[in-house]
Amino acid sequence: MTAVLVIEDDDRIRLALLLALEEEGYSASGAATAEEGLRRQREEPADHVLVDLMLPGLDGFECIRRLRRDDDVPIVVVSARDDTHDIVAALEAGADDYVVKPVAIKELSARLRALRRRGRVLTDAVPAQVFGDLEISAEAGEVRRAGRPVAVTRTEFRLLCELAEHAGRVLSRQQLLRRVWGYETGDERLVDVHVGRLRQKIEPDPANPRHLVTLRGLGYKLQR
Amino acid sequence: MTAVLVIEDDDRIRLALLLALEEEGYSASGAATAEEGLRRQREEPADHVLVDLMLPGLDGFECIRRLRRDDDVPIVVVSARDDTHDIVAALEAGADDYVVKPVAIKELSARLRALRRRGRVLTDAVPAQVFGDLEISAEAGEVRRAGRPVAVTRTEFRLLCELAEHAGRVLSRQQLLRRVWGYETGDERLVDVHVGRLRQKIEPDPANPRHLVTLRGLGYKLQR
DNA sequence: CGGCTTTTGTCATGGAACTGTCATACAACC
DNA sequence: GGTTGTATGACAGTTCCATGACAAAAGCCG
Numbered sequence: 001m002t003a004v005l006v007i008e009d010d011d012r013i014r015l016a017l018l019l020a021l022e023e024e025g026y027s028a029s030g031a032a033t034a035e036e037g038l039r040r041q042r043e044e045p046a047d048h049v050l051v052d053l054m055l056p057g058l059d060g061f062e063c064i065r066r067l068r069r070d071d072d073v074p075i076v077v078v079s080a081r082d083d084t085h086d087i088v089a090a091l092e093a094g095a096d097d098y099v100v101k102p103v104a105i106k107e108l109s110a111r112l113r114a115l116r117r118r119g120r121v122l123t124d125a126v127p128a129q130v131f132g133d134l135e136i137s138a139e140a141g142e143v144r145r146a147g148r149p150v151a152v153t154r155t156e157f158r159l160l161c162e163l164a165e166h167a168g169r170v171l172s173r174q175q176l177l178r179r180v181w182g183y184e185t186g187d188e189r190l191v192d193v194h195v196g197r198l199r200q201k202i203e204p205d206p207a208n209p210r211h212l213v214t215l216r217g218l219g220y221k222l223q224r
Numbered sequence: 225m226t227a228v229l230v231i232e233d234d235d236r237i238r239l240a241l242l243l244a245l246e247e248e249g250y251s252a253s254g255a256a257t258a259e260e261g262l263r264r265q266r267e268e269p270a271d272h273v274l275v276d277l278m279l280p281g282l283d284g285f286e287c288i289r290r291l292r293r294d295d296d297v298p299i300v301v302v303s304a305r306d307d308t309h310d311i312v313a314a315l316e317a318g319a320d321d322y323v324v325k326p327v328a329i330k331e332l333s334a335r336l337r338a339l340r341r342r343g344r345v346l347t348d349a350v351p352a353q354v355f356g357d358l359e360i361s362a363e364a365g366e367v368r369r370a371g372r373p374v375a376v377t378r379t380e381f382r383l384l385c386e387l388a389e390h391a392g393r394v395l396s397r398q399q400l401l402r403r404v405w406g407y408e409t410g411d412e413r414l415v416d417v418h419v420g421r422l423r424q425k426i427e428p429d430p431a432n433p434r435h436l437v438t439l440r441g442l443g444y445k446l447q448r
Numbered sequence: 449c450g451g452c453t454t455t456t457g458t459c460a461t462g463g464a465a466c467t468g469t470c471a472t473a474c475a476a477c478c
Numbered sequence: 479g480g481t482t483g484t485a486t487g488a489c490a491g492t493t494c495c496a497t498g499a500c501a502a503a504a505g506c507c508g
Binding site: 377378379380410411413414417418440441 | 454455456457458459465466
Binding site for chain 1: 298308311312315316318319320321322328330331333334335337338339341342392393394439440441442443445
């Protein structure tokens with residue numbers, strides 16, 4: 001699980017953040033002072049650090065500099081002050097992002113994800129979408145069935161991704177033509193052909209598809 | 225010089241941003257539509273892209289997704305809308321940061337610097353990696369197959385390291401050109417040639433590569 | 449420097465894989 | 479049974495990739 005360390009002196013805000021982060025699926029821990037936070041990060045490094053700027057004793061800027069000195073953990077400043085000078089100073093000190101309180105937890109979570117993605121090399125995980133025995137990994141550019149890689153062409157891959165993105169929902173041939181091929185108009189049979197080819201590759205029994213199903217008169221959908 | 229591409233339909237804002245960025249020492253160019261921006265970035269990739277969300281035609285979110293599809297240039301959204309939903313959606317689409325207009329140029333500049341800094345961390349050296357019977361030691365600058373050292377040239381080594389660093393993930397020829405050769409643009413065949421030469425050296429059967437595989441239409445990847 | 453080797457980048461070619469169209473056969477619906 | 483919509487095999491045109499040949503550039507050494 002992704003661990004987050006929150007360095008913030010205001011108890012209420014710190015606890016609220018911790019709760020919200022855990023709600024979002026993070027493992028969160030807190031520190032009330034910069035010194036405490038630095039110690040925690042040294043002993044048991046988290047994957048992200050959130051820092052307030054106004055801290056008693058060692059201030060936020062110095063805290064960021066010290067964190068950065070022996071670690072390149074992503075640092076996000078969470079501050080009440082919306083002041084260009086502070087923002088610039090914090091970023092210069094080594095922070096990666098700066099958000100202003102009060103902050104929507106969804107935004108914070110999205111920003112943390114964005115930071116992780118930038119640093120994904122460090123955590124080399126390859127996310128994949130899973131549909132039963134079917135796995136689709138955009139990063140690896142491959143599709144697996146029952147763990148075995150299946151060779152699909154680029155068009156088939158895009159088609160599959162498009163269907164996967166809207167899993168469980170019907171997509172009309174027109175929509176697919178537009179989204180996969182970029183055609184504003186075109187022969188809808190084209191979609192049939194590619195769906196057929198895809199089925200040959202990803203369905204155990206292509207004649208009785210279980211994932212990539214036809215909805216007569218409507219289009220196709222991918223179901224789990 | 226660091227190049228920035230600004231995709232923004234409002235002429236006044238775009239020009240103001242361009243001027244301010246140049247003032248800050250960037251080489252800035254602008255595009256009034258997403259389509260234009262995507263074309264520019266394909267033809268002559270900038271180091272950063274700033275994009276507005278509300279664009280005529282293709283909207284900002286789609287623009288971000290397409291930019292992200294063939295490039296991992298840092299993308300910063302510059303939008304008038306300060307809405308959690310928009311922020312989350314933009315970051316999910318692949319943006320790296322989101323700032324609200326009107327934006328202080330100093331802050332923007334600091335955020336761009338922070339992004340660049342984070343990007344560099346990724347390209348740091350990696351210790352030895354093992355792919356089956358293939359060993360890559362970045363420190364020793366040496367490659368071994370089945371225990372025996374293999375003589376590879378500098379370019380081949382860099383190419384291999386780049387692929388190894390992103391093991392399991394597809395890297396497009398464009399990405400490789402940029403990361404290995406530092407070319408912002410160039411003939412993609414060049415990559416093919418070097419991949420071919422590398423295969424001659426590291427693959428038992430170069431015609432049927434097991435590690436350094438081609439993903440037609442996508443690029444190459446190194447797999448374990 | 450001057451000749452040599454190695455490495456690098458460009459180009460052309462052939463061949464493999466992919467795409468879209470079409471015709472035909474099949475299935476579902478009324 | 480007629481009609482409509484879908485599956486599928488075959489085919490030609492195209493795109494994409496591997497590879498060998500070659501020239502330019504870089505490195506090496508006397």
